[in-house]
Amino acid sequence: MLFLVACLATLGLAWAEPRVIEPPIRVDLQPPEEFNSRDAVAMNDVITSWITMPVDHFDPQNTDTFDMRYMYNEEFFGGPGYPVFILIGGEWNIAPGWLRGGNMFEMARENRGYQIYTEHRYYGETLPYPNFTVENLRFLNVDQALADLAYFIRDLKTQPRFAESKIVMYGGSYAANMALWFKQRYPHLAVGVVASSGPIKAEIDFTGYLEVVHEAFLLEGGEQCMSIISQGISDTVQALGTEEGRRLVEFNYRMCSPLVDYNDVYELGYFSGFISWTFSGAVQQARPGTLSEICQNFVNNAYGSTPMEQIGGFIAHRQNLGGSCWGIQYAALINTYSQNTNSRAWYYQTCTEYGYFQTAPRSGTVFDPLRWLTVDFYVDICRRAFSAQFDEEFVFAAADRVNEVYGALNPDVNNTINIHGYIDPWRALGVYDRDISETSPTYTVPRASHCFDMQNWLTTDTIRMTHAQQAARRHVARWLN
Numbered sequence: 195m196l197f198l199v200a201c202l203a204t205l206g207l208a209w210a211e212p213r214v215i216e217p218p219i220r221v222d223l224q225p226p227e228e229f230n231s232r233d234a235v236a237m238n239d240v241i242t243s244w245i246t247m248p249v250d251h252f253d254p255q256n257t258d259t260f261d262m263r264y265m266y267n268e269e270f271f272g273g274p275g276y277p278v279f280i281l282i283g284g285e286w287n288i289a290p291g292w293l294r295g296g297n298m299f300e301m302a303r304e305n306r307g308y309q310i311y312t313e314h315r316y317y318g319e320t321l322p323y324p325n326f327t328v329e330n331l332r333f334l335n336v337d338q339a340l341a342d343l344a345y346f347i348r349d350l351k352t353q354p355r356f357a358e359s360k361i362v363m364y365g366g367s368y369a370a371n372m373a374l375w376f377k378q379r380y381p382h383l384a385v386g387v388v389a390s391s392g393p394i395k396a397e398i399d400f401t402g403y404l405e406v407v408h409e410a411f412l413l414e415g416g417e418q419c420m421s422i423i424s425q426g427i428s429d430t431v432q433a434l435g436t437e438e439g440r441r442l443v444e445f446n447y448r449m450c451s452p453l454v455d456y457n458d459v460y461e462l463g464y465f466s467g468f469i470s471w472t473f474s475g476a477v478q479q480a481r482p483g484t485l486s487e488i489c490q491n492f493v494n495n496a497y498g499s500t501p502m503e504q505i506g507g508f509i510a511h512r513q514n515l516g517g518s519c520w521g522i523q524y525a526a527l528i529n530t531y532s533q534n535t536n537s538r539a540w541y542y543q544t545c546t547e548y549g550y551f552q553t554a555p556r557s558g559t560v561f562d563p564l565r566w567l568t569v570d571f572y573v574d575i576c577r578r579a580f581s582a583q584f585d586e587e588f589v590f591a592a593a594d595r596v597n598e599v600y601g602a603l604n605p606d607v608n609n610t611i612n613i614h615g616y617i618d619p620w621r622a623l624g625v626y627d628r629d630i631s632e633t634s635p636t637y638t639v640p641r642a643s644h645c646f647d648m649q650n651w652l653t654t655d656t657i658r659m660t661h662a663q664q665a666a667r668r669h670v671a672r673w674l675n
């Protein structure tokens with residue numbers, strides 16, 4: 195028995211691939227929960243199809259094309275002239291579950307609508323080029339992606355049954371930006387849009403993100419929990435300053451080996467992210483109850499016996515480390531962004547359009563001591579994974595361009611519904627404290643997190659959450675009458 199345990203422990207170490215923890219900059223919207231487990235193979239309600247798209251909508255001399263994937267479900271469709279609902283895909287793979295449940299599905303049911311889910315260029319199987327070289331990525335931007343949607347709708351309208359149909363669009367997270375910006379740029383193509391948790395302002399030094407993470411834990415978990423987390427993080431940062439302290443950090447955080455270089459700001463940046471991104475992920479995906487449960491564990495010393503050990507234990511638990519250990523190497527993070535994946539495509543968009551870099555706040559939060567989480571750290575990934583040309587000046591200019599073109603926190607739109615969760619860290623870059631215009635109301639819901647309204651009704655939902663979903667459905671019904 196002892197032998198077996200020893201064997202497993204050795205195997206655990208041997209298999210300790212440096213598993214990379216990515217920053218929650220990229221959102222991967224998972225389909226409504228109740229439908230995850232349904233037998234998708236047996237169902238034929240959602241059908242996959244493809245449309246041929248120009249690679250470059252803005253250069254008539256470039257006649258290259260690619261195939262864009264989309265899915266549709268016509269089970270509720272009332273026939274010619276009835277509405278079409280388009281769920282906008284963002285930086286993830288599209289999945290049929292989103293046309294089998296959730297708030298847009300309810301809207302389609304209530305209005306006898308046709309449902310479509312479009313995939314964003316360069317994500318999932320919608321690949322203008324299979325190899326994501328910097329050269330090949332130059333057609334990856336929101337301007338092209340919005341034009342894809344316009345082209346898609348124009349093509350749809352050539353079918354007689356849709357010629358008179360009104361179009362309603364729904365998007366969450368980055369796709370919520372797309373929904374709002376589409377309505378602003380192509381108002382004649384959609385009668386209205388629902389934007390869930392859209393961070394519509396591009397920002398490089400996004401300290402607001404971790405400020406909301408702090409506030410969310412405080413609101414849901416209380417002072418006692420915060421003081422343990424605060425102590426754990428500051429003890430960790432202090433320990434990094436001595437040899438003896440470093441051994442304690444390695445032990446408490448279950449690291450397979452020491453950091454490559456304790457004087458390298460990027461290795462320290464990645465280690466800082468390893469801590470903050472785990473807290474961030476918990477908040478971004480929180481349902482009512484999630485954060486208070488985590489905090490109860492902190493208060494009951496369930497993750498360890500000292501504050502530092504508790505942070506390490508929390509990360510291991512939350513990230514399902516099991517009996518293994520962490521390999522924390524900046525090079526492994528860079529390597530993740532060097533593969534032809536959704537992660538690389540989205541990081542490219544952050545370098546060339548949005549920033550969204552979740553840096554350490556300087557306002558008294560528990561995350562302030564993680565001072566290596568700087569703009570320079572995130573921009574260094576841009577430089578190394580893409581091009582030396584992507585330096586700080588380049589990245590700041592890129593975000594300025596997006597804010598200039600789309601209006602940042604002052605988009606000029608009518609007929610949009612703008613929904614935020616108060617404990618969603620992304621709301622710091624959205625319009626959450628006022629209506630966008632008379633015809634574009636905002637609903638910001640306490641205790642709710644990222645894109646909560648897109649989901650099915652869940653038993654943990656608060657009344658306010660349900661009311662926001664219903665309000666969106668009422669507005670949509672009004673647009674269609």
Ligand SMILES: *[C@@H]1O[C@H](CO)[C@@H](O)[C@H](O)[C@H]1NC(C)=O
Pocket residue numbers: 325326327
């Ligand atoms: C992608 O292109 C780069 C640069 O041309 C090349 O080095 C690499 O091998 C290519 N990767 C694949 C998977 O084709």
Ligand SMILES: *[C@@H]1O[C@H](CO)[C@@H](O)[C@H](O)[C@H]1NC(C)=O
Pocket residue numbers: 381606607608633
């Ligand atoms: C929005 O509606 C208002 C009131 O009808 C109108 O004055 C304004 O021009 C509209 N804005 C846009 C961008 O269509």
